[in-house]
Amino acid sequence: MEFPGVKALDDVSFDVRAGSIHALMGENGAGKSTLLKILSGAYSPTGGALAINGGKRVFTNTADALAAGVAVIYQELHLVPEMSVAENLFLGHLPQRFGIVNRRALADAARKQLELIGENIDPWMKLGRLSLGQRQMVEIAKALTRGARIIAFDEPTSSLSDREVRRLFKIIRELRERGCAILYVSHRMEEIFELGDRITILRDGKHVETNELANLTRDAVVQRMVGRKLADIYNYTPRACGENGMIVEGLCGPGLSEPCSFNAKSGEIFGFFGLIGAGRSELMKLLFGATEKTAGRVTIGGKPLEIVSPREAIEAGVVLCPEDRKKEGIVPVRSVLENTNLSARRRKARAGVLVDESWEQSNARDRCAQLRVKTPSVRQLIRNLSGGNQQKVILGRWLSETVKVILLDEPTRGIDVGAKSEIYGIMQELAKSGVCVIVVSSELPEVLGVSDRIAVMRQGKIAAILERADANEEKLLKLALPLETQRAS
């Protein structure tokens, strides 16, 4: 498979068995999503062939693939938010008579499908009102309505809560029992080892290895993926912290159930852990001025901060790398260069008006090199980059600014192990230079690995703030769980 200037897949061959879960791993831009898109008929390969049950198949569009029992659940979900759950499930083959949709039959069929995967969702609910996890479930149910026997998942857990992940795994295992062949793409090593039977590793579009997972250790997988050994990916070194960081007192606003107060020092990496929906992203948006606070005081470096918009926040040295890269991060139809310089260009422009092109060029190149963004050139449209590389460009946008406080909301979502460890390195460097680094993460090992202190959020408030030395997985999880479930267990 080739794109202009990119050989995305180069002579890759492997087999996926029925009744088994086949993991697919590789660095960002290794070609995993591209492979799945070929499988789904969205792209046609420039060479090679696809065989199902021994018979060669050529898919020229997604309908072909669906008819052959192949369904791909993409990194970015492909559902229509304005339509109901039921309509989404049967999109393209709604039960009908003379072109008129039979609403009762539709609702019944939808309910049945949803029950099959253990979801209890009102079929007439607008899809846009569901949580991301529920949408994912709808997408799976949709694949099953077409009688798919080969189901591929592209980073399905990257925006799911822990409970939703459990449910998803249960369903995937059930699918395996039913004899489906499952292809599973993820950057999370734990998942791969928990779920997978076999694994195929890609690097730079080339096939590295296909093996039983039982024959491989984590380190072996990482080494084959990255092509080198990775020691401790967090590589935490204690730092001296200053005093004047970001002091937040009694902050109230949408998404928070109680006033929030904390004090993140300059030179400190301050982690926020919590379950999805605990209000961490909302808190970040309040600090960034993207939503309006209703009460409270924020000071930076001893100076009170009155911000009502992201623009002012950036001018005051506070930046936010948002959680939802597609909606809030990238400008898909513009280049990597444009996306990198979207904010910093204002300060570098001559007389504040004329774009400084040579600076922008070199800045974009430097950021791409620093974060190892895989792209043929900085002129490439960002939407042609792989998911993880898009995320890196957004990070690069904020590394182009000189900042006092950097708010990172799930900065390593969808990013491969190698790049993760580089990003942790960058966070430490920023902290060492006196920046106050605030990280939101749902990954326990990550929060524990990088933070000097950790605030745990639960149901819209800060439940506790722990020192690094006092924190462990058990404590954090216990603090993060809603009180009702804590009592019940």
Place this chain on the structure above:
Amino acid sequence: MATDSSATARKPIAEFFDKAGMLVVLAILFIACSLFVENFFSLANMKGLALAVSMTGMVSCTMLFCLAAGDFDLSIGSVVACAGVLAAVVMNKSESIALGVGAALGLGALVGFINGFVVAKLKINALITTLATMQIVRGFGFIISGGTAVGIGIEDFFGLGNSAFLGVPTPVWITAACFAMFGFILNRTVFGRDTLAVGGNSEASHLAGIAVTRVKIAIFTAQGVMAAFAGIVLSSRVTSGQPNTSQGFELEVISACVLGGVSLTGGVGSMAFVIAGVLIMGIVQNAMNLMNVATFYQYVARGLILLAAVLFDRWKRRKS
């Protein structure tokens, strides 16, 4: 499952087409008309052609910004008419060119600002907003003029539309200057880059610190001023303010932009291609006039060309 790739470089012709697109179509069209349409390639006709596209050209500059930012403006035809009428009425009353021109430009700025404010600040769909102002402003044009053309009494004013410099009509010079200026703004200034980003993803742009509301209001205001200016030039050319003029002008301008590859969903557009779009529309019209094609058929032909351009663009994108 196996995928391997035979190393084929992309064909240079396809690459060239990708980059040059409409410019190639323009060149081919121009050569074809020069060869096959009688009287097309003559100095007099070239002047006429340039003059005929000058108004569309001027306003397409700001329309490019409007579309690139992901919006739409249907009110420009009405602004052209109303501004012309207002200029005529004020000039006749005050006997001052400056006052007349000032009043017309002020009207354009006001209409544009209102459009921008309603769209950007109150978040009302641009199509609906400008559909409303289009009718309101058209109505005002009729009210001010009493429904008939208003002749202008100051002869000095006619120079703006009817003089020439180095043999080229003044409106053509003005249009060329607009192309250069707005092309520069789009490519070289923070404002231009911000415009494209806002059109590409306004939420992300807002979170990157771009003052989205301000950018949009500025664009609509500029659009209003530009349309009013075109109206002034037109009234000078025809020596009167015509409340009926330029109906459907907005569609002509938008067509030219789309023909020039500007995306209606925002974020994509370049001045060079818009110029090509404007010229293609102009040449086709001019050639049809020379060949004595009846007006009714001209509508059909123009629509077909637009459709073909959009399909071509889509096909090209599929390929890559």
